[in-house]
Amino acid sequence: MFENFLPPLNEHNLPYPDTIHPIVVHFVIAMVLFAFLCDIIGYFTKNHRLFEVSWWNMFFATIAIFVAIVFGQIEAGLSLAYDAAESALNLHTLMGWTLSGIITAITGWRYVIRLRDSKTIPVSYLGAGLLLTVLVCFQVYLGDKLVWVYGLHTSPVVEAVKEGIL
Known part of the structure; x- marks a missing residue:
């Protein structure tokens, strides 16, 4: 019914030239890690x-993670995930949504800290930043695994799944 309105899928099984999720998500990763470093x-x-540099990085990371999730959900749905890749893809998806909540909560906390006293930061916030850094690194590992181990959205894997090889 809706097939006539959808654009054709290319060799990456996408309606646009290449994946957008990794492009957007790399901004999120960089902003969160740089905020913690600052x-x-x-x-x-x-x-x-x-601390002001850190605040603005977290603010924009909070917005960008939702853009990354939208494209991640679209691209995950179009990925032709075969059995071996499904568990990693599901965990990556779950972690993405979890990180969006955590980043939003930490940014909200950071906003309150900034309103109260923009010249200091509590050690507990640094602990939360360290935990967030570890979770982001784990999410990066999962995303890398999906591309470099399972080859999602790479032309050879898309072709192999379509031919029934995988």
Whole structure:
């Protein structure tokens, strides 16, 4: 019924030239990690200007993660995930939604800290930043596994799944 309105899928099994999710998500990864780095350096050097840099990175990371999730959901749905890749894809999806909640909560907490005193940051917030960094690194591992081990959205894997080889 709706097939007539959908664009044709290419050799990556996508309606557009290449995956968009990794492009957007790399901004999120960079902003979250850089925010944590700025907080650590700012805490130990007492350079409160770095806290402002950290705040804005977390603010934009919070917006960008939802854009990354939208494209991630679209591309996961079109990925032709075969049995071996499904568990990693499901965990990556679950972690993405979980990270969106955690990043949003930490950004909200950061906003309250910023309103109260923009020149200091509690050690507990740094602990949350460290935990977030570990979770982001685990999510990166899962995403890398989906591309480099399972080859989702790569032309040879798409072709192999369509031919029934995988």
